[in-house]
Amino acid sequence: MTSPTSTDIRAAVLQLSVTADKSANIAIAVKRIQLAKSNGCTLAVLPECFTTPYDNALFRKYAEIIPDGETCKALSQAAKSNKMYVVGGSIPELCDNKVYNTCTVWDPNGNLIAKHRKVHLFDVNIPGSTCFKESNAMSPGNTLNTFQMGTLKVGLGICHDMRFSEMAALYQKQGCDLLIYPGAFCTELGPPHWSLLIRFRALENQTFVIAASPARDTKSSYVAWGHSMVVDPWGKIVEEANEKDMDLYVDLDFTLRENIKRQIPTGTQRRTDIYDTIDVKNTK
Numbered sequence: 032m033t034s035p036t037s038t039d040i041r042a043a044v045l046q047l048s049v050t051a052d053k054s055a056n057i058a059i060a061v062k063r064i065q066l067a068k069s070n071g072c073t074l075a076v077l078p079e080c081f082t083t084p085y086d087n088a089l090f091r092k093y094a095e096i097i098p099d100g101e102t103c104k105a106l107s108q109a110a111k112s113n114k115m116y117v118v119g120g121s122i123p124e125l126c127d128n129k130v131y132n133t134c135t136v137w138d139p140n141g142n143l144i145a146k147h148r149k150v151h152l153f154d155v156n157i158p159g160s161t162c163f164k165e166s167n168a169m170s171p172g173n174t175l176n177t178f179q180m181g182t183l184k185v186g187l188g189i190c191h192d193m194r195f196s197e198m199a200a201l202y203q204k205q206g207c208d209l210l211i212y213p214g215a216f217c218t219e220l221g222p223p224h225w226s227l228l229i230r231f232r233a234l235e236n237q238t239f240v241i242a243a244s245p246a247r248d249t250k251s252s253y254v255a256w257g258h259s260m261v262v263d264p265w266g267k268i269v270e271e272a273n274e275k276d277m278d279l280y281v282d283l284d285f286t287l288r289e290n291i292k293r294q295i296p297t298g299t300q301r302r303t304d305i306y307d308t309i310d311v312k313n314t315k
């Protein structure tokens with residue numbers, strides 16, 4: 032069983048191509064998890080909607096029940112047979128006749144240890160650029176979600192969630208060392224905002240951030256930006272993909288986070304006497 036200490040994470044960020052063939056998408060994800068294992072990784076992170084073209088017309092058709100659906104069974108088995116943590120990007124989840132955009136997390140024994148339903152749905156209307164209303168097809172989640180990887184605590188968000196600094200700040204307050212965002216920014220909003228947002232979330236919370244995108248497919252109705260990346264708590268991009276189908280293997284040294292927290296102790300400098308970020312849900 033892999034039980035990471037504070038310094039020994041090698042993460043794989045899998046920038047997968049997403050096709051219309053759900054079973055083929057799952058099979059490729061499983062192969063790439065195996066490949067990550069053979070490259071010494073203990074954690075694999077998959078992209079948002081890696082089984083499903085990002086299209087409101089398809090989410091319900093591709094949706095499945097968690098944890099009994101096809102994708103969950105495959106991810107659980109992949110985590111177990113490779114003795115890895117697997118952050119399963121996201122899939123459309125069917126529950127009580129609603130569809131959620133949901134990330135599942137599997138431990139090295141194949142157990143489901145966390146589930147995050149996208150809290151902030153991607154509803155934007157930018158004339159001449161991007162119009163998308165994810166809430167026409169999906170329901171929002173209503174909880175923040177973390178999981179433990181050995182001594183490390185990880186906070187989860189999905190794509191548009193990364194725009195909301197309050198959510199990341201709450202994860203920081205809960206002691207998260209790493210934030211993971213499976214995402215799929217489009218080619219209009221990717222160039223101006225993707226990298227900036229990921230770096231902001233890392234810098235302001237002094238955490239590592241992993242963001243995993245699908246590879247770009249210019250023939251699909253929604254063209255993903257790609258550029259999966261890992262950013263360190265200094266705000267520096269450690270590794271960045273281009274737009275192609277590819278994987279990143281990145282060593283995360285958490286002593287860096289401990290040093291930065293000590294050197295610039297913003298975590299203990301907050302003036303909660305004049306402002307605060309409060310988890311309303313869990314403080315009621």
Ligand SMILES: NC(=O)CCC(=O)C(=O)O
Binds near residue numbers: 152153189192194224
């Ligand atoms: N899939 C998404 O949530 C896309 C988010 C996005 O592109 C943004 O700009 O926000």
